Amino acid sequence: MTASFSERVLAGDPRAIARAISLLEDEAPAGADLIRAIFPRTGRAYLIGITGPPGAGKSTLVDRLAAEIRRRGQTIGIIAVDPTSPYSGGAILGDRLRMQTHAGDPGVFIRSMATRGHLGGLAHATGDVALVLDAAGLDVIVIETVGVGQDEVDIVRTADVSVVTLVPGTGDEVQALKAGIMEIADIFVVNKADREGADRTMSSVRSTLSLQSYGPDDWRPPIVKTEATSGAGVPELLEAIAAFRAYAEKTQNIRRRERSEFRLRELVSHRFMDHLETRVLAPGELSQLVERIAAREVDPYTATGELLTRALKAEN
Amino acid sequence: MTASFSERVLAGDPRAIARAISLLEDEAPAGADLIRAIFPRTGRAYLIGITGPPGAGKSTLVDRLAAEIRRRGQTIGIIAVDPTSPYSGGAILGDRLRMQTHAGDPGVFIRSMATRGHLGGLAHATGDVALVLDAAGLDVIVIETVGVGQDEVDIVRTADVSVVTLVPGTGDEVQALKAGIMEIADIFVVNKADREGADRTMSSVRSTLSLQSYGPDDWRPPIVKTEATSGAGVPELLEAIAAFRAYAEKTQNIRRRERSEFRLRELVSHRFMDHLETRVLAPGELSQLVERIAAREVDPYTATGELLTRALKAEN
Numbered sequence: 001m002t003a004s005f006s007e008r009v010l011a012g013d014p015r016a017i018a019r020a021i022s023l024l025e026d027e028a029p030a031g032a033d034l035i036r037a038i039f040p041r042t043g044r045a046y047l048i049g050i051t052g053p054p055g056a057g058k059s060t061l062v063d064r065l066a067a068e069i070r071r072r073g074q075t076i077g078i079i080a081v082d083p084t085s086p087y088s089g090g091a092i093l094g095d096r097l098r099m100q101t102h103a104g105d106p107g108v109f110i111r112s113m114a115t116r117g118h119l120g121g122l123a124h125a126t127g128d129v130a131l132v133l134d135a136a137g138l139d140v141i142v143i144e145t146v147g148v149g150q151d152e153v154d155i156v157r158t159a160d161v162s163v164v165t166l167v168p169g170t171g172d173e174v175q176a177l178k179a180g181i182m183e184i185a186d187i188f189v190v191n192k193a194d195r196e197g198a199d200r201t202m203s204s205v206r207s208t209l210s211l212q213s214y215g216p217d218d219w220r221p222p223i224v225k226t227e228a229t230s231g232a233g234v235p236e237l238l239e240a241i242a243a244f245r246a247y248a249e250k251t252q253n254i255r256r257r258e259r260s261e262f263r264l265r266e267l268v269s270h271r272f273m274d275h276l277e278t279r280v281l282a283p284g285e286l287s288q289l290v291e292r293i294a295a296r297e298v299d300p301y302t303a304t305g306e307l308l309t310r311a312l313k314a315e316n
Numbered sequence: 317m318t319a320s321f322s323e324r325v326l327a328g329d330p331r332a333i334a335r336a337i338s339l340l341e342d343e344a345p346a347g348a349d350l351i352r353a354i355f356p357r358t359g360r361a362y363l364i365g366i367t368g369p370p371g372a373g374k375s376t377l378v379d380r381l382a383a384e385i386r387r388r389g390q391t392i393g394i395i396a397v398d399p400t401s402p403y404s405g406g407a408i409l410g411d412r413l414r415m416q417t418h419a420g421d422p423g424v425f426i427r428s429m430a431t432r433g434h435l436g437g438l439a440h441a442t443g444d445v446a447l448v449l450d451a452a453g454l455d456v457i458v459i460e461t462v463g464v465g466q467d468e469v470d471i472v473r474t475a476d477v478s479v480v481t482l483v484p485g486t487g488d489e490v491q492a493l494k495a496g497i498m499e500i501a502d503i504f505v506v507n508k509a510d511r512e513g514a515d516r517t518m519s520s521v522r523s524t525l526s527l528q529s530y531g532p533d534d535w536r537p538p539i540v541k542t543e544a545t546s547g548a549g550v551p552e553l554l555e556a557i558a559a560f561r562a563y564a565e566k567t568q569n570i571r572r573r574e575r576s577e578f579r580l581r582e583l584v585s586h587r588f589m590d591h592l593e594t595r596v597l598a599p600g601e602l603s604q605l606v607e608r609i610a611a612r613e614v615d616p617y618t619a620t621g622e623l624l625t626r627a628l629k630a631e632n
């Protein structure tokens with residue numbers, strides 16, 4: 001099964017890709033098998049992470065970006081992640097509306113993803129989905145996400161370039177909710193730049209950036225004005241992305257290697273905990289142990305030592 | 317050694333406490349031994365987490381809070397954490413200046429902590445240091461931290477109540493950099509409330525909070541105005557903390573149990589990775605594996621599987 005399935009993914013078959021993404025979202029073992037099979041064919045696509053508050057017009061902006069990328073002869077995959085939404089998959093209205101813009105164009109693949117209740121799982125799954133689209137031969141992959149939490153930071157960190165989208169006139173509070181993510185921005189976009197307050201938002205971002213100290217060779221995040229509805233500024237955004245890509249060419253491999261190491265450590269920890277809970281401990285045993293720690297009957301270090309001893313000897 | 321050392325910590329001997337904290341900062345094995353010995357005597361202190369941007373006047377506020385808590389006949393431990401500073405320990409000027417305010421008062425213990433370069437390590441160490449002060453019999457422990465990153469969020473999450481300090485007139489950008497932490501606030505403080513712009517800051521926080529949806533039984537974070545230099549508002553802040561403590565009495569044990577579980581999982585993962593790297597793998601072997609992943613010679617899932625197989629069989 002996997003052989004022909006992975007071949008269909010590698011050939012860019014949209015149905016196979018959609019099925020692959022569902023497997024990864026569900027953390028199904030077949031998903032890991034697929035990644036194993038396609039991994040040698042990954043590493044070619046350029047990953048763009050785009051985040052911003054709700055209402056910043058990210059979807060429209062990404063659609064415009066997709067159109068511009070297509071116009072330049074490249075193919076594009078879009079992963080729209082909403083960590084706050086329990087809905088996902090191709091079934092939601094937004095997906096279908098967005099698909100229509102690029103209907104019949106096999107050079108555009110769009111997919112929504114949402115959390116399935118497993119903390120941190122979404123970021124892992126997003127990274128693996130990006131690998132699938134990469135292996136499927138898409139030139140550019142956009143990971144679009146909403147919000148400000150650690151999840152979004154982790155998701156955006158899987159990208160080669162991080163774009164933070166702001167919007168004028170939504171009030172300080174929304175900007176503020178967004179701002180935890182400012183540190184990870186390689187490029188800022190002020191969308192809906194025709195709105196009142198656009199200049200104030202520009203200068204607010206500028207003054208935030210002026211608080212940073214940059215060395216002579218450091219990248220200084222540019223601020224690009226866009227009007228996603230008309231498409232104004234979208235070519236400039238692509239230029240800024242190209243400039244960052246050229247700037248970061250030397251460091252990109254370091255960044256990707258750091259990501260590989262982070263991912264490997266995370267996967268090892270996750271699989272070990274999983275092994276511990278499902279193969280070593282009886283059901284409910286971990287929560288009993290937590291109760292005993294809470295009741296001060298055992299301390300966390302002793303509990304950890306006992307768990308590790310049992311896990312490491314369980315294979316005998 | 318440990319027996320009499322831990323007895324001195326339990327008796328509240330400031331030198332023993334200071335030494336204990338150094339051991340925990342260094343992640344020395346003797347630190348884990350100490351936690352094992354004192355753990356049964358922990359769980360009594362109330363933990364207050366206070367965070368805010370640089371210049372919000374947190375130190376002065378915490379000093380005033382300490383004085384008020386002492387006036388009410390309770391003892392207090394203060395852990396001042398600066399994740400961005402490489403300096404720590406009792407040697408820094410700030411500590412000595414702050415100590416003078418409470419000089420000769422054995423009911424106040426103050427200690428600065430800073431990162432020692434180990435990512436995430438500071439949050440672990442802070443939790444363990446709080447256990448030491450708790451076991452030493454201090455009634456209230458204040459964990460004071462600067463900034464907005466994930467480290468601060470983790471640190472503040474170790475507390476029973478989280479207080480976020482803001483200050484008027486520092487401009488949107490500083491507020492903004494702070495704001496990622498807003499979601500975890502149980503209480504807001506607008507310090508330097510005599511400054512121009514205090515009302516604007518109050519209404520900005522209020523409008524941020526108005527974006528949240530609360531159920532009828534949910535806690536709505538109050539906003540307390542303080543002037544740390546004069547001490548105005550400090551009793552009101554203590555009342556707000558007492559009100560939250562009373563509100564959260566039923567849920568506090570759940571919160572502490574969740575923390576215990578989080579801490580246990582983290583400790584188990586950490587110790588397992590440590591075991592893997594120091595006992596199973598040869599030096600440099602992990603980074604060679606990362607290189608092979610980056611070069612697409614092996615995929616992360618296969619690499620993880622091999623690492624786990626080796627780790628789990630290494631004890632035979």
